[in-house]
Amino acid sequence: MTKYALYPGCLMPTEQYGYEVSMRSTLPLLGVELVDLEGFSCCGEPLKSINQMLTLTLSARNLAICEKEGLDILIPCPMCHLALSETKKILREDPKMKERINSKLAGEGLVYKGTSKLFHVIDLLHDVIGLDAIKEKVVKPLSDLNFATHYGCHLFRPSELGRPVDSENPQKMENILEVLGAKADDYAEKLDCCGGPLLPVHPETSLTKTGQKLQSIQEQGFSGMALSCPWCHKMYDSKQKKAGETVGAKLNVPVLYLTQLIGLAFGVEEDKLALDLNLSPVEKVLEGDQGVGS
Amino acid sequence: MSITDLTSRAEAQVAERKEINERLQKLQEEVSDFCYQCAKCTSGCEAHKLLELEPHKIVALLKRGLIDEMINSDMIWTCMSCFKCKERCPQKVAPVNILFTLKNLAVASGKQVPGDFTAMLQSAMGIGLIQDIQTVPTRAGETKTREQAGLPPCSKPKDPAKFQQTIMTVAMEKV
Ligand code: SF4
Numbered sequence: 320m321t322k323y324a325l326y327p328g329c330l331m332p333t334e335q336y337g338y339e340v341s342m343r344s345t346l347p348l349l350g351v352e353l354v355d356l357e358g359f360s361c362c363g364e365p366l367k368s369i370n371q372m373l374t375l376t377l378s379a380r381n382l383a384i385c386e387k388e389g390l391d392i393l394i395p396c397p398m399c400h401l402a403l404s405e406t407k408k409i410l411r412e413d414p415k416m417k418e419r420i421n422s423k424l425a426g427e428g429l430v431y432k433g434t435s436k437l438f439h440v441i442d443l444l445h446d447v448i449g450l451d452a453i454k455e456k457v458v459k460p461l462s463d464l465n466f467a468t469h470y471g472c473h474l475f476r477p478s479e480l481g482r483p484v485d486s487e488n489p490q491k492m493e494n495i496l497e498v499l500g501a502k503a504d505d506y507a508e509k510l511d512c513c514g515g516p517l518l519p520v521h522p523e524t525s526l527t528k529t530g531q532k533l534q535s536i537q538e539q540g541f542s543g544m545a546l547s548c549p550w551c552h553k554m555y556d557s558k559q560k561k562a563g564e565t566v567g568a569k570l571n572v573p574v575l576y577l578t579q580l581i582g583l584a585f586g587v588e589e590d591k592l593a594l595d596l597n598l599s600p601v602e603k604v605l606e607g608d609q610g611v612g613s
Numbered sequence: 614m615s616i617t618d619l620t621s622r623a624e625a626q627v628a629e630r631k632e633i634n635e636r637l638q639k640l641q642e643e644v645s646d647f648c649y650q651c652a653k654c655t656s657g658c659e660a661h662k663l664l665e666l667e668p669h670k671i672v673a674l675l676k677r678g679l680i681d682e683m684i685n686s687d688m689i690w691t692c693m694s695c696f697k698c699k700e701r702c703p704q705k706v707a708p709v710n711i712l713f714t715l716k717n718l719a720v721a722s723g724k725q726v727p728g729d730f731t732a733m734l735q736s737a738m739g740i741g742l743i744q745d746i747q748t749v750p751t752r753a754g755e756t757k758t759r760e761q762a763g764l765p766p767c768s769k770p771k772d773p774a775k776f777q778q779t780i781m782t783v784a785m786e787k788v
């Protein structure tokens with residue numbers, strides 16, 4: 320087992336339980352031990368519009384908590400992953416800023432050094448664990464299913480920072496779905512934003528973006544959407560009904576976390592994947608899955 | 614002083630403004646040298662189609678130093694921070710970063726912050742997270758708590774008073 324500190328962020332541990340439950344059920348089957356640490360806070364990225372120094376301080380603070388244990392970090396949220404990655408870069412290139420941030424952290428007895436490596440679920444699965452190891456564990460292939468993937472903007476942009484997947488042609492989720500037995504065709508809107516960051520300011524427009532992408536996925540006949548971001552899941556799954564109303568369409572797209580799909584293919588029991596918490600019609604996929612020669 | 618409401622400060626933060634202004638000035642020098650107004654950023658902008666944000670115009674206004682016009686406009690708050698403009702600019706200009714800095718300046722100048730940002734900030738300062746732990750609906754119309762979902766306790770700052778101290782010094786810092 321390889322140990323990683325789990326940095327949960329805000330959204331996953333306070334409402335997107337399906338992501339956390341399915342991650343905790345599947346990653347250990349692939350040799351990953353998730354270590355829970357006390358004391359984390361928001362990464363600061365959702366507050367960047369208010370104060371960028373706050374983002375820098377909060378991110379460095381969370382990194383420092385993990386460094387104390389000498390662990391590399393698994394960051395399931397693309398937005399947190401961006402904040403922590405950017406903070407590492409800024410503080411590496413600007414020693415004065417590093418000093419200034421450390422003087423803030425001293426009050427809580429923390430020191431930021433910059434020693435931990437950062438992973439998201441996708442690059443951990445694809446690049447560290449590897450497709451062969453995933454394939455070995457598949458007992459119920461997701462045959463006859465074709466998923467539209469949605470990564471979350473912050474997982475592939477800005478590439479200058481070094482992101483876990485390619486910025487113009489991400490394929491890691493596609494490759495993983497393929498070894499699970501499913502298909503994942505490309506589609507024109509693949510790189511488009513879910514609209515989530517606009518929710519606090521312009522809810523209507525935000526949901527229009529969400530609805531438009533779902534509508535297009537539905538029209539193209541995909542079996543569902545596979546994703547790896549708690550914010551996007553909130554928009555596409557939790558708010559799918561509202562998004563449908565906003566764009567005047569009846570939406571029926573099963574939306575699942577990639578880790579839930581991995582669990583299904585590994586034969587993990589459904590309640591250990593928290594599939595009851597997906598509000599979109601995921602039965603369509605579950606039935607399809609059972610119907611397959613497994 | 615009320616520490617939890619950063620976004621409705623009556624007095625503009627002079628020192629904070631100075632620092633953000635320096636950041637803007639640096640950005641201004643960069644864009645003046647590099648941006649040639651090709652509008653590639655705007656052609657892919659996620660907020661352009663629905664809300665008429667035009668990142669290339671933001672860059673042009675910054676070039677001309679029309680900063681007050683921008684921080685008084687709601688337009689800067691329509692960016693979805695998708696980073697497409699930064700990714701695709703042939704000249705390595707990052708309109709999205711200009712927008713972040715303009716929003717920071719608007720806040721430090723005591724402008725009204727739109728929408729739910731204030732609630733997120735207050736929650737983050739109070740409990741460390743932008744929202745507290747929720748009870749969530751199931752597809753069958755029931756509800757579940759984090760605990761009922763089988764999850765361990767949620768990680769939060771151990772000493773909220775010390776944590777608040779840390780972030781208050783950042784938010785109120787005099788440079
Ligand atoms: S910021 Fe870049 S993409 Fe936008 S107009 Fe200027 S040069 Fe073109």
Ligand code: SF4
Binds near residue numbers: 658659693
């Ligand atoms: S980051 Fe903002 S300005 Fe840039 S393309 Fe996205 S929505 Fe437009």
